[in-house]
Every structure is written in C-alpha cells, then in structure tokens.
Amino acid sequence: MQNHPVYTDNDPQNELSTLNLGPTHPATHGVFQNVLQLDGERIVSGVSTIGYIHRAFEKIAEHRPFYQITPLTDRLNYCSSPINNMGWHMTVEKLLGITTPKRVDYLRVIVMELARISDHIVCNGVLGVDTGAFTGFLYMMEYREAIYEIYEEVCGSRLTTNIGRIGGFERNFNSIAFAKLRKFLVDFPKTLKEFESLFNRNRIFVDRTKDVAAVTAEDALSYSWTGPILRATGVDYDVRAMNPYSSYEDFDFEVPVGTNGDVYSRFLVRNEEMWQSMRIIEQALVKLEKEPSDIFHADVPEFYLPPKEEVYNNMEALIYHFKIVMGEIPTPNTEVYHSVEGANGELGFYLVNDGGRSPYRLHFRRPSFINYQMYAPMSRGMLLSDAIINMSSLNVIAGELDA
C-alpha cells in the first residue's frame, strides 16, 4: 500500500501536525478520509482519499438487465433513493422511446419532491447538529419518518426504495398513501417554520456559518458544481427548470438562489427548496384529480412486467414475462444522456446500448463525486471546526461519492 501523499515540503521545521480526519469519524457523517496538515487549529493543506465503499456499480450494471439496475441506483444517494430510481427509469424510457401518461409523471413528481425534502431535512438538520444545536434535527427527523411511511405505502420499503418500474409504478398509490401525504402537507410546514425560526436569525448559528467557506460562482462553475450549493453562489441552474423531465414544465415553482455561496446561503437555499417542493406536491395533487385514477404505468407490455396472476392465467402476459426476464426484446443500438435534479445536484446517466438486454456501458454522473473535489482545496486556511460544517453543508453522500 502506498503512503497517502501529505505535503511536507512546506514544513521544514516539522512544526505542523498531521490529522487523519476519517475514514470513520463522528463528525464526517460517512466514509470520508481527509489527511489534514494543521497549524494549530488552522488547516494548511489537505488531501482527500475516497473509494472506501466503492462497489463497482458501473461494472455490475454491464451484466444486469435494465430493470435490475434500479436497485443499484438506490445505493448511490441513499438519502433520496427515489430520485435516482426514477432518473434511471426515465433514462431507459428515453432510450426506448416510451412516453408515460401524465398521471405517472405527476405521481413521480410527488415522490421525487418528497425525496428532495427528506434529503434536505437530513442535510440541514445535521448542519444544525454540527454547529451545536440538536433540537432542530430532532424536530425535523420526525418528518423524514413520515416521508418514509409514504414510501412504504407506495412500494413497501423505506431507505433503498427500488420504487417504480420502467414505464411507471409497480402498483397504484393506495388511499392510505394519499391520506399520509395530505397529513404530511398539513403538519410539515409548521415544523419547517419552527425550524427556520430556530436557525435563520440565531446569533450562534449565523456566526458559525456566515462567510464560512464562501465560494464564488466562477469557482463553482469551474469545479462543475451543481445543485443547491451551486445555486447558493447565485447561479440559477436547476435541471427541473432548464431541461424539464417528468412534466416539470406543468408546475409553477421558483428556483431559489443565494448570494455569496457560504454555508449559510446553502442552508437558506435548501430550506426554500423544501417550501418549493411542497408547492409542487400540492399542485401535483390538484392535477391528479383531473387524471384517470386507475392509470399508474405506461402501456408498454414489452418492457413492463405484468402482474403475477396474469402471468399464470393469461397467455400473452406469460409470453411478455418470459421475454422480459430472458431479455429477448430488441432495444435500440444508440446512446443516451439523461439527467435529473438530484437532491445534491445534477444526477446524470450516460447509457451506451448495443441492442442487448444490459447496457454496453453505463456511467453515472454523480453530483457528490464532482462536488466533493473542491473540499480539500477550499479547506486551506480554514479552521478545522469550519471545515466540519463545510462538509455537512456540501451534502456529500458517501454511497454516491464512491459508487
């Protein structure tokens, strides 16, 4: 094993101390290692080492049929799995030329926005914990649980959801799911408001976060940042608004931007995004009333697995089931790039297909991976305690970082 490079040429007197921050450290919320060189409490230089939970998803995906790649995407950003799942489904649908019914699009929008809220709940809550305020985190965490219960009604699982199928959903939303969703929309705004009044003008919190790790828009673009941390620098790039997918063009929402790209701006942008997400969900619920309530997937029997009872009792369903599982349906020999606005940035899928049952090459453009590379350079000259909250505010998820 080679030694991790640590810059020692700037330290002839050996006065600086080296600190291994991670790979497992209570302050880093995941498997992140940074070898830091410290002058007292100030960081002189740092080197990030990543890859501790690399699971070779891109290689595995080359050996899996399309519908079996969805569980792999779960494990990228596991704080908002449904966005990854649906991003992947939409990539395959784009490849195959499937158009989904409006009701499917709206149901997807609801689930994706819930996922965005749950991701921001964790990120902003933990940012509060790292600055010493546990209360907000506990208040907010209750509603992540509420969101997970809605997932449970829709797909049966909570964290790694494997939600939906190519073409739509595996089953219709039941009435309990809608009831829980409506309850969430009533209860959560009160708590979010309370959360904001706990933090937004809290002297300790503002002192700890304002002007910390401020990034200019030029730097952020040069480092290919996307998501709330890019918008906090003042660039209004949001995939939902710029390249609408899943009928986002039907919704009226705003893209919140910050001003100076510091930790405080990122916090405010995420809070405002939660309000906008709820606005979108409310609009989606109104739009759903006009759609036929029994449609929950596109009519693509070549790619959408039929229900089991039909497989046993219906000849056609049995044939399609066999063909899908054995991968005997031809697919276009081409390439496609599709991206969705994940909770922490542009999540892209670059799929090269050779006509077979599994991708010839699949590359995930993972926002955590690309956003995180500025972390070590930007930590130079920063206090160690500021670097910790900077990491929380970047919302880097280890599963997505290492794929």
Place this chain on the structure above:
Amino acid sequence: MATIPNEELLKRIGEKFGEQVTLVGEPYGLLTVETGREQIIDLLTFLKTDAALRFIFLTDITAIHYPEQEKQIGIIYHLHSLTTNTRIRIKVFLVDGDVHIPTATVLWEGANWMERETYDFFGVIFDGHPDLRRILNVDDMTAFPMRKEFPLEDPNRVDKKDYFFGR
C-alpha cells in the same frame, strides 16, 4: 437565449476546424462529434470561450472500451452551455497502447477528478494532469477494471465452487 440548433452549432465548429471534427450523430437531439487528441483542447477552448456558444460547464468526462475496434478506447466529454441551454458530446478515440490525451484541467478545475476516475478505470493517461493517481480503486491495483477483458468476478476465487454446494 434560445437553444442553439445542432446544424448551426455544427456549422460554427466546421468553420473553425473543418475536417478535423466529424459528426457522429444526434442521438435524442444531443449533437455528438468526434475529433482527434491533437485538436481536443483547441476544440474545448473554442467551445468554452466563443462568445456565442459559451459551453462553460463541463458536465462529465468518461471513457468507453470497444475491444473489436482498431481504436479501442473512447474518451467522452459532455459539455453544457448554461446561457443557451445547449449540450454537446465530444468523442476522442485512441489506439490501445498509446492512450495519451492532453488534460482538460487547464480549462476546468473540475476535470481533475473526472480524469482521475477515467484513468483509474480505463488506463487513459491525461498528459499534464497535476495529480494522476487512482481514485476509487486501491493504489496498488494493476488492472483497469472497466475494460471489457476484466471479469466481473475474480476468476480465482474458490468460495463459489460447485462442490461447496453439493453440485
């Protein structure tokens, strides 16, 4: 500003680079061009700095391996012009054994890790890269695992032999 139509974008590139940049196709509306490694930095610089195009955002760098082709390794760039909301895909194919290409870190800081990842998985050497090391795999690995000849599972592992399962 409105999206630049693909024909116009191709014409602009053609005026500047002529035969050196060839059209691959427009799958799903995304203009895809191919060029050689001699022109790649010039092309990226032109796309980034041209006042009308402004492809200032590097979305992604990755690679692909076609073992049957003469030029086996393809490096794929995705650029995005945020002001006009136009995307472009650029491919450079290289012969295996001479997989050298100039680095894009001179244009975008963010290319650093994307190129390290591409090196890590495909063995593409980015000339001039400030810190070309493996990034996700262990440092002492010798293979480039995303190449097609690399098996998904280690062929030497014994814990999955049939006789362990009574077969």
